[in-house]
Amino acid sequence: MELFIGVSGINAFDNPGPGVGVAKSLKEDKELKAKIVGLAYDAMEPGAYMDWVVDKAFILPYPSSGYEAFINRLYYVKETFGLDFVFPNLDAELPLLIKYQEELGRAGIKTFLPTAEQFKLRGKDRLEEVAAKIGFDSPRSLVITSYDELYKAVEKLGLPLMVKGVFYKAYKANTLPEAVSHYNKIVAEWGYPVILQQVVYGDEMNVVGAGDGEGNSLGVVGIKKLWITELGKIWTGVTVKNEKMLQGAEKFISELGWKGPFELECIVDTKENKVYLIEINPRFPAWSYFSTGVGVNIAANIVRKAFGMPIREFKDYEAGKLYVRFTDDLITDMERFQKLLVRGES
Amino acid sequence: MQRIAQLAINEEGFVFDPVQGESFTVNQTGLLIIKALKEGKSQEEIIRELVNRFEVDEDKARIDLVDFIEKLRSLNLL
Incomplete structure (x- = not known):
């Protein structure tokens, strides 16, 4: 059985979205037989042209254009090409999809949110x-909504902040x-409120993971950013095994x-x-x-869980594996480009 | 467990700390010391190994070892 999986965030330029990486992960799990449906907001999103990763791309209306236009577009994708699952990878899509996930599910479009x-x-x-x-x-922080509170907060937290x-x-x-x-x-x-936060020092480390909603892990990997772009995006990183950080991620799930x-x-202060x-x-x-790339295919595990397929257990990964983006x-x-622009699909 | 036990090292002197994601390079003397510390050897044993392996007397080996250990401590590896 082929699975038609919608993946958004297939912008892959200076501020790359997660979509292309997610699509690559899904393609690597051959048992999924994933057909990747690229969900783009602009005809220039590079993923829409990467036909070895994205099988067909559709332009979507922005979520801010309202529920009906957005959801109806997903129904159109399902009817005309196929859409069994949607992987939203952009923050702005989440509130809408979380709200209407049951309705989508009834229409045969699963999510895992x-x-x-x-x-x-x-x-x-x-x-x-x-x-x-x-x-x-957590760094000490104060939520403020006025100048008066700002002055008091600066006094309390100290500078820099x-x-x-x-x-x-x-x-x-x-x-x-x-x-x-x-x-x-x-x-x-962005409006109110504003948060003032103590500056903490240490190594910038991140964890990617997923939970199954029942307290179980679908995979967790920790990394340290070695080099970042001017926009703060990682271009070189290394896998790390900081037990406290990984245990925290497991607790986040459980x-x-x-x-x-x-x-x-x-921010990890090892000392x-x-x-x-x-x-x-x-x-x-x-x-x-x-x-x-280090053997923990979290995206594939999410789809496996959503469709009742056996989950791949990832007990371990190697620390010291290098990530290089190019x-x-x-x-x-x-x-x-013309086809995407005029017809809204590739 | 002491952090030094978790260090990944190779024969060329490249050392990776999986907890902090930092990497270091050390010379052959440093490599010998790190390996010996990982194996739980005492300072006296390490000094003997240094004297046997390199052209150095015991006093000089002791000074270098103490110095290197302090460096590892400052990096929280010991």
Whole structure:
């Protein structure tokens, strides 16, 4: 049986999405017989042209254009090509798909997503709560909504500190005027509240993993970023085995009953044996193929679980495996672009 | 378990720390010391090995060993 799997986030340029890596992972599990349906928002998304990874691409309306247009487009993909499962890889898609996952399921389009309640835990204002539950530390932080609170918070936390939006953006402030300026910038762009957070020092390490929603792991891999781009995207990394960090990730799955993929961004202070939880992403990171490359195919396991196929047990991976991202180029006919642009599908 | 026991080393002196994701290079003297420490050898045993393997007297070997051990401590590997 072939499985038609929709994968979004197939943008693969300077700020790469997770989609191409997820699609590659699915293709590598031959038992899935995956037909990858690229779900793009722009006819220029490179994944739509990578026909050795993406079998057919469709342009979707943005989730912000509303439920009906978005869901109907998925139904159209199912009817005209096939769509048994959707792997959303972009933050903006998640609230809508989480809300309508049952309806999609009834229409024969499966998903594997966290609950609405779990999704809320990713908020930066809930980090301390999650960190405490999984045995991590968290930088001291205060949620503020006014200048008065800002001044008091700076006094309490000291400088330098991070000024963060609830979901996006984070700036480092070394002085009070800098903190005020960052606060204004975030409020103008993302609104209230704003979070002020103590700066912690250590190694930037991340964990990719997935839970089955019943407290069991579908695979967990820890890495350290060695080199990042100006946009903060990893281009060279190495697998690590920091027990405290990996145990925390396992607890994230078992204690919270997390369902679906996730990435935990951490700062690890090896001297003090502290792992600070900096961010929770309720989806795959752009580098998720790294885990597949070291033998832990998390994306395939999610699909296996969703379709009742046996899960591949990954007890171990090797530390010290290197990840190198590179750019590539592809030459094709203009017709392919025209077709995507005019007809909305490849 | 001491972190040094977890270090991955190769014969060319490349050392990888899987806990912190850091890598180091050491010379043949450093390699001998790390290997010996991983095997749980005492400082006296290591000094004897250094004297036998390299053209160095016991005092110099002891100074170098203590120095290297301090370096490992500063990196939290010991």
